[in-house]
Amino acid sequence: MENAELRQILNDVKNNIARLVKGHDAVITKTVCAFFSGGHLLLEDVPGTGKTTLAKALAKSLGMKFNRIQFTPDLMPSDITGISVYNPKTSVFEFKKGPVFANIVLADEINRASPRTQSALLEAMGEGQVSTDAGQFVLEKPFFVIATQNNIESKGTYTLPESQMDRFAMKLSLGYVSAEAEMEILNGRGFVNELEDLDAAVSFDKACEAIRAVEEIKVSDELKYFIIKLVDSTRNAPNVKLGASPRAALSLMKAAQATAAFDGRDFVIPDDILSNAVHALAHRIILDNSSFVSGNSKESVIATLLENIKVPV
Numbered sequence: 001m002e003n004a005e006l007r008q009i010l011n012d013v014k015n016n017i018a019r020l021v022k023g024h025d026a027v028i029t030k031t032v033c034a035f036f037s038g039g040h041l042l043l044e045d046v047p048g049t050g051k052t053t054l055a056k057a058l059a060k061s062l063g064m065k066f067n068r069i070q071f072t073p074d075l076m077p078s079d080i081t082g083i084s085v086y087n088p089k090t091s092v093f094e095f096k097k098g099p100v101f102a103n104i105v106l107a108d109e110i111n112r113a114s115p116r117t118q119s120a121l122l123e124a125m126g127e128g129q130v131s132t133d134a135g136q137f138v139l140e141k142p143f144f145v146i147a148t149q150n151n152i153e154s155k156g157t158y159t160l161p162e163s164q165m166d167r168f169a170m171k172l173s174l175g176y177v178s179a180e181a182e183m184e185i186l187n188g189r190g191f192v193n194e195l196e197d198l199d200a201a202v203s204f205d206k207a208c209e210a211i212r213a214v215e216e217i218k219v220s221d222e223l224k225y226f227i228i229k230l231v232d233s234t235r236n237a238p239n240v241k242l243g244a245s246p247r248a249a250l251s252l253m254k255a256a257q258a259t260a261a262f263d264g265r266d267f268v269i270p271d272d273i274l275s276n277a278v279h280a281l282a283h284r285i286i287l288d289n290s291s292f293v294s295g296n297s298k299e300s301v302i303a304t305l306l307e308n309i310k311v312p313v
Contacts, residue, residue: 001213007264009202009210010036016061016201020194021054023181027172029262030279031058031146036214036261037254039169040125040145042110042283049174051148055106056195058146062207063200064103065140071113073156077120081130082137095134100124103140107147111157118164121145125167142211162242162286169251170276171283210261217257218267222312227252227273233305234285239296242286252280270311278302
């Protein structure tokens with residue numbers, strides 16, 4: 001696929017989502033990058049900022065099979081992966097696939113489910129397959145999980161474990177929109193009606209071809225060493241109890257490739273890495289207790305590391 005065509009596909013998807021999700025161009029761009037880089041995405045924000053709408057708009061824009069799972073405290077792992085049901089006519093158990101069998105899965109309010117249920121997604125997100133009492137099933141590609149959670153609620157919620165957080169390529173926050181964007185929302189016909197009218201911006205085959213093309217974006221050895229050095233610096237940073245994993249380095253590199261594709265380049269530059277570092281690394285590190293006392297955030301730790309690391313020219 002030519003660079004110009006790849007750039008056009010990514011921008012078409014972005015612009016199509018922007019028709020519905022107002023005032024969040026930067027977040028939409030990162031969301032599209034997460035999908036085409038083959039990662040998974042966590043959206044964390046206060047209620048009502050459009051997290052679920054963004055996920056649905058992405059699915060509609062790509063025209064792929066989409067399932068939504070509303071996570072609740074009583075949700076069971078089999079409600080996600082599927083269950084074997086006895087068929088009295090054939091006298092055998094038949095496996096009924098769960099909602100995880102889709103190209104794009106919205107895990108809505110993921111932190112409302114118990115850790116046991118959350119873990120049902122670990123294998124799917126990490127290996128693209130699920131293990132059930134009926135055997136192992138390979139998920140159709142592409143497979144993309146976009147999860148949402150509210151960051152101010154505590155009642156009836158469970159903190160996502162480190163292994164779960166590490167499966168997300170990026171973590172984004174929408175935040176509140178400007179007054180102008182909010183006026184556009186008020187003047188619209190409502191998210192439900194507008195979502196129904198949203199058409200796909202790209203065909204299934206072209207989207208899959210674009211994913212493969214993003215993988216071919218060149219990353220020099222010098223920039224790969226820069227990514228490795230940056231990720232390694234999180235493991236030795238002050239106030240950090242647990243640094244980023246090797247999976248984090250891979251996620252950051254792939255996000256940089258997708259960012260380069262957005263600009264129509266077939267090679268990664270340092271800015272592609274720097275612009276994705278906080279979103280790809282911050283949610284993966286664990287701070288020690290002194291950080292909570294001093295008020296340091298994970299994002300500020302990564303930002304400080306970026307200021308002190310030598311960037312390749």
